[in-house]
Amino acid sequence: MRYLPHTNADRKAMLEEIGVTHIDDLFAGVPSGHLLNKLVDLPNHQGEIEVERALSALASKNLSAADAPFFIGAGCYRHHIPATVDYIIQRSEFLTAYTPYQPEIAQGTLAYLFEFQSYVAELTGMDVANASMYDGATSLAEAALMAQRITKRQTITIAPGLHPHYEQTLKTYLSTSGADIIVADKPSSDSAAFIIQSPDFFGTPHSLQDYRKACDDTGAKLIHVFTEVLSLGLLPPPKEADIVVGEGQSIGVGLGFGGPHLGLFACKKEYTRQMPGRLCGQTTDADGKISYVLTLSTREQHIRREKATSNICTNVGLCALAFTVHMSLLGEQGMKNLALLNHQKACDLADKLEEINDVKVINTSFFNEFTVQLPIDDAEDVVNKLAEKGILAGYPLHDGKLLITATETTTENDVTALTTALREVLA
Amino acid sequence: MSDKISPLGHKGLMLEEPLLFEQSQQGRSGVDLPETTQTKLRTGQPQRTEIGLPEVSEPQVVRHFVRLSQMNYSIDGGMFPLGSCTMKHNPRLNEKVVRLDGFAQLHPLQPQSTIQGALETIHQLENWLAELCGMPAITLNPAAGAHGELTGMMSIRKALQDKGEIRKIVLVSDNAHGTNPATASTCGYKIISVPSGSDGLVDLTAFNELVDKYGSEIAAFMFTNPNTCGRFEKDIKHIADKLHSVGAYFYCDGANFNAIVGKVKLGELGVDVMQFNLHKTFSTPHGGGGPGCGPVAVSKELEKYLPVPRVRHSNGVYSLEIENADTIGRIKAFHGHFGMMVRALAYMMSHGADGLRKVAEDAVLNANYILHHLKDDFHVPYKGICMHECLLTDKGLKEDGITTLDIAKGLIEYGFHPMTVYFPLVVSGAMLIEPTETESRESLDGFIKTMKHLAKQAKSKQKEHLKEMPLSTPRRRIDEVKAARQPILRYMK
Numbered sequence: 001m002r003y004l005p006h007t008n009a010d011r012k013a014m015l016e017e018i019g020v021t022h023i024d025d026l027f028a029g030v031p032s033g034h035l036l037n038k039l040v041d042l043p044n045h046q047g048e049i050e051v052e053r054a055l056s057a058l059a060s061k062n063l064s065a066a067d068a069p070f071f072i073g074a075g076c077y078r079h080h081i082p083a084t085v086d087y088i089i090q091r092s093e094f095l096t097a098y099t100p101y102q103p104e105i106a107q108g109t110l111a112y113l114f115e116f117q118s119y120v121a122e123l124t125g126m127d128v129a130n131a132s133m134y135d136g137a138t139s140l141a142e143a144a145l146m147a148q149r150i151t152k153r154q155t156i157t158i159a160p161g162l163h164p165h166y167e168q169t170l171k172t173y174l175s176t177s178g179a180d181i182i183v184a185d186k187p188s189s190d191s192a193a194f195i196i197q198s199p200d201f202f203g204t205p206h207s208l209q210d211y212r213k214a215c216d217d218t219g220a221k222l223i224h225v226f227t228e229v230l231s232l233g234l235l236p237p238p239k240e241a242d243i244v245v246g247e248g249q250s251i252g253v254g255l256g257f258g259g260p261h262l263g264l265f266a267c268k269k270e271y272t273r274q275m276p277g278r279l280c281g282q283t284t285d286a287d288g289k290i291s292y293v294l295t296l297s298t299r300e301q302h303i304r305r306e307k308a309t310s311n312i313c314t315n316v317g318l319c320a321l322a323f324t325v326h327m328s329l330l331g332e333q334g335m336k337n338l339a340l341l342n343h344q345k346a347c348d349l350a351d352k353l354e355e356i357n358d359v360k361v362i363n364t365s366f367f368n369e370f371t372v373q374l375p376i377d378d379a380e381d382v383v384n385k386l387a388e389k390g391i392l393a394g395y396p397l398h399d400g401k402l403l404i405t406a407t408e409t410t411t412e413n414d415v416t417a418l419t420t421a422l423r424e425v426l427a
Numbered sequence: 428m429s430d431k432i433s434p435l436g437h438k439g440l441m442l443e444e445p446l447l448f449e450q451s452q453q454g455r456s457g458v459d460l461p462e463t464t465q466t467k468l469r470t471g472q473p474q475r476t477e478i479g480l481p482e483v484s485e486p487q488v489v490r491h492f493v494r495l496s497q498m499n500y501s502i503d504g505g506m507f508p509l510g511s512c513t514m515k516h517n518p519r520l521n522e523k524v525v526r527l528d529g530f531a532q533l534h535p536l537q538p539q540s541t542i543q544g545a546l547e548t549i550h551q552l553e554n555w556l557a558e559l560c561g562m563p564a565i566t567l568n569p570a571a572g573a574h575g576e577l578t579g580m581m582s583i584r585k586a587l588q589d590k591g592e593i594r595k596i597v598l599v600s601d602n603a604h605g606t607n608p609a610t611a612s613t614c615g616y617k618i619i620s621v622p623s624g625s626d627g628l629v630d631l632t633a634f635n636e637l638v639d640k641y642g643s644e645i646a647a648f649m650f651t652n653p654n655t656c657g658r659f660e661k662d663i664k665h666i667a668d669k670l671h672s673v674g675a676y677f678y679c680d681g682a683n684f685n686a687i688v689g690k691v692k693l694g695e696l697g698v699d700v701m702q703f704n705l706h707k708t709f710s711t712p713h714g715g716g717g718p719g720c721g722p723v724a725v726s727k728e729l730e731k732y733l734p735v736p737r738v739r740h741s742n743g744v745y746s747l748e749i750e751n752a753d754t755i756g757r758i759k760a761f762h763g764h765f766g767m768m769v770r771a772l773a774y775m776m777s778h779g780a781d782g783l784r785k786v787a788e789d790a791v792l793n794a795n796y797i798l799h800h801l802k803d804d805f806h807v808p809y810k811g812i813c814m815h816e817c818l819l820t821d822k823g824l825k826e827d828g829i830t831t832l833d834i835a836k837g838l839i840e841y842g843f844h845p846m847t848v849y850f851p852l853v854v855s856g857a858m859l860i861e862p863t864e865t866e867s868r869e870s871l872d873g874f875i876k877t878m879k880h881l882a883k884q885a886k887s888k889q890k891e892h893l894k895e896m897p898l899s900t901p902r903r904r905i906d907e908v909k910a911a912r913q914p915i916l917r918y919m920k
Binding site: 001002003004005006010011013014015017018019020023025026027028029030031034035036039040041042043044045046047048050051052054055056057058059060061062063064065066067070072074075076078082084086087088089090091092093094095096097098099100102103104105106107108109111112114115117118119121122123127128129131132134135136137138145163165166168169171172173175176177204205207232233234235236237247254255256257258259260261272278279280281282283284285286287289291293295296297298300301302303304305306307308310311312313314315316317318319321325327328329330331332333334335336337338339340341343344347350364365366367383384387388392395408 | 436444446447448451453454455456457458460461463464465468469470471472473474475477478479480481482483485488489491492493495496497498499500501502503504507509512514516517518520522523524526527528529530531532533534535536537538540541542543544545547548551555558559570571572573574576577581584585604605606608609610611612613614615618658659661663664687689690691692695696706712713714715716717718719734755756757758759760761762763764765766767769772773775776777778779780781782783784785786788789791792795796799800811812814835836839844845850864865866867868870895897900901902903904905906907909910911914915916917918
């Protein structure tokens with residue numbers, strides 16, 4: 001077996017040195033009745049050719065976004081990833097390292113985490129950001145738990161327009177405490193947090209100023225959540241919020257059938273010690289050189305056990321690296337240009353769709369995603385019919401609504417293919 | 428002396444590298460984007476004018492991250508014997524297949540007719556894992572081991588709720604990973620620690636007394652098997668029966684499954700819930716701290732509580748079930764870390780039934796080989812053979828001023844990643860060594876030789892040198908106290 005260095009002669013010699021005769025002598029701690037005396041019921045080992053062939057066959061049964069005019073968003077966005085990103089994240093020293101618990105030989109990981117935290121703080125307008133969470137939805141759930149810890153209140157109020165999967169994840173996380181989740185357009189007097197998504201699930205951006213005031217009046221913490229991090233290149237930073245969380249997948253990570261993605265988590269400085277997850281900090285070494293190290297670990301499970309701020313351990317370090325590399329390539333101007341380009345593509349798409357009889361764009365404002373009203377009730381049926389034509393048209397909602405996205409990857413040909421096919425299906 | 432100091436701090440192949448913020452020059456960029464002609468925004472918001480990102484070109488970005496990478500130790504570069512972390516070889520084939528467009532370029536909300544291959548992949552991996560652990564139902568949704576624990580404990584909580592039972596206590600073995608008590612606490616439970624005995628196993632007398640004392644107040648017991656002392660909990664069946672006799676559930680943390688894959692089916696020994704860590708046993712890369720993937724296996728009784736979405740299969744068609752009456756609900760935005768699932772499946776197919784059994788056997792062989800050769804040089808708290816990891820301590824060295832930390836830093840100086848240190852907490856100065864099955868005998872011999880050298884140094888007159896180590900690394904010992912006292916968590920101009 002190609003991944004196992006020992007020959008049978010090695011194994012025999014090593015057993016002899018240890019002073020036993022059979023490998024199962026080393027499993028003597030397992031009661032003999034518990035040891036399997038035959039192989040499990042799975043195929044035997046295979047070579048690279050066979051494995052690659054089998055998995056390629058499975059991959060080929062899917063319709064890839066690379067092979068179709070593509071307009072789906074709804075919390076997961078298709079963007080171009082520069083070739084440099086994948087090259088860097090596949091470097092052995094990043095790909096096959098562990099969590100940087102030994103900082104003298106993990107400065108590479110720690111330095112990029114410091115840059116990652118800095119980028120996320122700059123983007124969100126917050127003071128501090130952590131080293132990542134699993135995804136946007138779990139980031140939001142952890143933000144709600146954090147607000148509960150800070151305010152010692154239970155109720156979580158969410159503004160209409162939160163991504164339904166985020167709401168469902170929040171509900172699951174809060175189920176153990178029995179906290180109420182209320183949908184309302186302002187916090188109530190017992191709200192621990194008021195959660196507002198912008199751009200919201202239907203694509204509309206929101207200003208935080210009015211919500212800030214309502215939160216100040218009631219004592220609720222204001223949580224801003226986004227599913228499209230690129231929007232922060234064009235929209236004002238949510239600096240009025242207490243906690244900003246969201247999905248960073250758009251920058252460097254890719255679709256990947258829903259994961260791994262990249263949970264971003266940032267907040268105001270005064271809440272730092274209530275944050276979940278890992279934090280990387282700057283310090284010095286024995287020679288006085290600037291160095292980086294995981295810090296404030298007394299919040300975390302491996303030190304505090306049941307008193308930790310969260311049970312999270314492994315996060316998504318390599319996705320944070322992909323984000324950091326892509327963001328570094330973009331830089332200040334590139335990030336703004338890319339965001340503007342996305343908005344322009346979406347404006348063009350909206351205009352083209354409105355040319356179709358009885359198709360209406362519902363949003364008056366949007367970033368790169370918006371909702372259209374189709375002239376029929378069953379949007380899912382339309383999406384399925386377009387899929388049969390090789391077009392991945394958007395995410396169907398109730399009552400003939402379709403959530404649709406354009407990014408820098410959208411071409412004029414894609415738009416023509418969509419509008420032509422949509423006319424046929426609606427005819 | 429001063430003329431020997433490198434002007435930029437570079438030393439041969441060891442190159443200093445400032446943050447990109449410090450290299451920024453206005454007007455540089457690492458991307459070329461088409462001109463945008465948009466003049467009137469339809470965002471309904473003012474346009475953002477400043478973000479605060481650095482501006483650098485592509486060659487600078489590449490050089491920056493390549494230099495940073497060269498400051499890292501990795502399993503591709505050397506032995507990484509972190510106990511209970513299972514740092515094994517990460518095959519490149521897995522990286523290749525996961526990047527096929529048909530996997531990488533899929534959206535989780537595509538019409539189900541266009542993702543049949545992806546759903547089949549998930550279904551197949553579920554079946555492989557179910558066969559390996561001997562349990563009937565699997566969810567692949569959890570993002571990491573701790574997320575799997577949360578999923579498992581929420582399922583238990585829901586099952587008890589459905590029975591109308593309010594149970595407030597979770598027992599946790601004292602050598603468990605910190606995630607176990609943190610998870611149970613997140614689920615609202617009070618934690619009672621179950622001590623381990625002088626053999627490193629659950630103290631059965633104490634366990635029985637706790638179960639007798641708290642009985643129907645106990646929701647579950649969480650332990651790890653093989654445990655973090657490198658031992659198989661031989662009384663697992665008794666523990667299961669005892670828990671079930673008071674209506675409590677049995678959670679087994681599968682972090683150390685690498686020791687028993689293909690050798691023991693935990694589901695046949697009374698376990699109700701266990702999680703796998705695909706980034707441990709099934710070799711998906713740790714990536715400097717994730718992404719992981721923490722599938723959860725449950726008993727028939729608990730299956731209906733598993734999170735959504737779930738993959739269903741009938742008449743040759745795969746579908747995603749997105750809601751049902753009993754589920755604990757959704758635990759993340761989409762259906763898990765699919766990229767990790769593809770890698771793990773490639774790894775499992777490569778090994779097959781015969782290879783996976785050999786994985787466990789060679790992992791256990793390697794740990795015992797190290798234990799055998801180091802048992803006279805370091806204190807061994809629990810005598811006899813071990814499973815896939817061996818536990819040593821600094822007893823006998825500490826008294827003369829050399830601690831586990833010094834041994835770890837000495838290993839760094841001599842070219843190895845240290846073992847897990849100061850965990851498990853049940854012994855003082857723990858050194859938990861897990862070589863894994865992918866280290867050759869020569870590599871193990873090199874590690875043993877180095878550890879013997881360190882033990883000798885620790886007892887010699889030159890032992891103070893160890894306190895200075897590491898010397899030849901990109902950074903020397905780092906001031907962690909300063910980092911925590913005056914936290915600097917981001918770049919500031």
